[in-house]
Amino acid sequence: MTLDRRDFLKWMAATGGAAAVAGCAGTDAGPGAAKVVVIGGGFGGATAAKYVKLWAPDIDVTLVERNSEFVSCPISNLVLAGNTALSNITMGYDALRQRGVRIVRDDAVSVDPAARQVRLAGGSTLAYDRLILSPGVDFIYDQIPGLQGADAQSRVLHAWKAGAQTAALRKQLEAMRDGGVYVLHIPTAPYRCPPGPYERVCQVADYLKRAKPKSKIIVLDSNPDITSKAGLFRAAWKSMYPGLIDYRPNSELADVDVKGMTVKLTFDSVKGDVLNVVPPHRAGDIAHKTGLITANQRWCGVDWLTMESVAVKGVHVLADATLSAPAMPKSASMANQHAKVCAAAVIALLKGQPVNQQPMMMNTCYSFVDGRNVMHVASVHAYDPAQKTMAVVKGSGGLSTQASELEGTYAWGWARNMWAEALG
Ligand SMILES: Cc1cc2nc3c(=O)[nH]c(=O)nc-3n(C[C@H](O)[C@H](O)[C@H](O)COP(=O)(O)OP(=O)(O)OC[C@H]3O[C@@H](n4cnc5c(N)ncnc54)[C@H](O)[C@@H]3O)c2cc1C
Numbered sequence: 001m002t003l004d005r006r007d008f009l010k011w012m013a014a015t016g017g018a019a020a021v022a023g024c025a026g027t028d029a030g031p032g033a034a035k036v037v038v039i040g041g042g043f044g045g046a047t048a049a050k051y052v053k054l055w056a057p058d059i060d061v062t063l064v065e066r067n068s069e070f071v072s073c074p075i076s077n078l079v080l081a082g083n084t085a086l087s088n089i090t091m092g093y094d095a096l097r098q099r100g101v102r103i104v105r106d107d108a109v110s111v112d113p114a115a116r117q118v119r120l121a122g123g124s125t126l127a128y129d130r131l132i133l134s135p136g137v138d139f140i141y142d143q144i145p146g147l148q149g150a151d152a153q154s155r156v157l158h159a160w161k162a163g164a165q166t167a168a169l170r171k172q173l174e175a176m177r178d179g180g181v182y183v184l185h186i187p188t189a190p191y192r193c194p195p196g197p198y199e200r201v202c203q204v205a206d207y208l209k210r211a212k213p214k215s216k217i218i219v220l221d222s223n224p225d226i227t228s229k230a231g232l233f234r235a236a237w238k239s240m241y242p243g244l245i246d247y248r249p250n251s252e253l254a255d256v257d258v259k260g261m262t263v264k265l266t267f268d269s270v271k272g273d274v275l276n277v278v279p280p281h282r283a284g285d286i287a288h289k290t291g292l293i294t295a296n297q298r299w300c301g302v303d304w305l306t307m308e309s310v311a312v313k314g315v316h317v318l319a320d321a322t323l324s325a326p327a328m329p330k331s332a333s334m335a336n337q338h339a340k341v342c343a344a345a346v347i348a349l350l351k352g353q354p355v356n357q358q359p360m361m362m363n364t365c366y367s368f369v370d371g372r373n374v375m376h377v378a379s380v381h382a383y384d385p386a387q388k389t390m391a392v393v394k395g396s397g398g399l400s401t402q403a404s405e406l407e408g409t410y411a412w413g414w415a416r417n418m419w420a421e422a423l424g
Pocket of ligand 1: 044064072075077106107134135192319330333335
């Protein structure tokens, strides 16, 4: 069957095909178009910006991001071991630009929810009909007196935002003597990526076993036990890195003595050659300035049907910055799912259409135990109208029985897919 011009135009009008074609070509939404501004071009924000534009090309979408490039936290632990390079996890925003998303490289310094405007460090303002915030986390240094200054923070790294600190921590590990001690301090949950610190232990162990076999790892965990895949991590440490890892739970941080290279705990002090302290987190600063924090001075409560803030109308919050629903991790997988629920809801709200009342979200977190072998944990979360939150679907999800190379290929596939979802 051939399609004549009239049929083609009918099809375009019925399916939104015309708009989709315009969107692919990066055509401007035009004057009078509804405006969505997104702050933060990480996993949550970039994915939300992409999907609003993809599903509603007639909406004007602007993404504000302070960095020129995106560096992925997932896979970044592998850089520490030399199992991959930082360049393999660094990407640009060109593909999003080509999709018609306007990329503004700037810092969003304040939001005026009454005037529906975002002010940028560069001096300009952006007007919005709906604002989406996915600023990730910032660190709480207030209770770590020894880590107050920029100099101290440049010597005792977190490497919990991938990029310059990841490269710097790799350099510190390379410079460490054989027989040296690497000390990792893990904050009390919730923090971003529950299995992330334990994957980091595996990666550093993989490197030290190969390059500096007389060295040791001391893991000081504020939590009472490994917070994710505990049995699997314990088994991997025992079989792959015997005698290398000293895991100490309930190790609450009191301070850090940078000069003396010592982590001070409530009842103990631990000296090291490389200190890697991950401070407690809270939602990114712009969420605080906007009045979005509703829990423990740290996190933003949201309506899970729309991801709209429960504190400020017209502002939606995604991913790590949210007050997580029960058993919901702060992860890139979740950021992706928050972003899609939010994009669909924002479009519906702007067009006066009904919002989906039954959102579902899925999470898979892969952890590399060396350069190739990987294990996963997965869960499915559905909206519970009675509790007005996302609840884990009974019997859903799962856990690897052990790490394997096959899951290593899945993990790289997952990462490439998440990057394409956000930036492709
Ligand atoms: C070591 C490590 C390993 C991890 N591994 C995994 C994994 O294997 N699987 C997984 O699912 N998750 C993993 N995660 C977690 C994952 O990286 C986060 O959950 C995810 O990045 C959250 O997305 P987000 O959008 O909230 O924040 P981000 O991805 O951090 O994005 C926030 C963005 O906002 C920008 N920004 C903030 N404020 C402003 C402002 N005022 N103006 C302009 N721009 C601003 C920032 O520059 C940043 O680009 C890992 C995390 C770490 C640290």
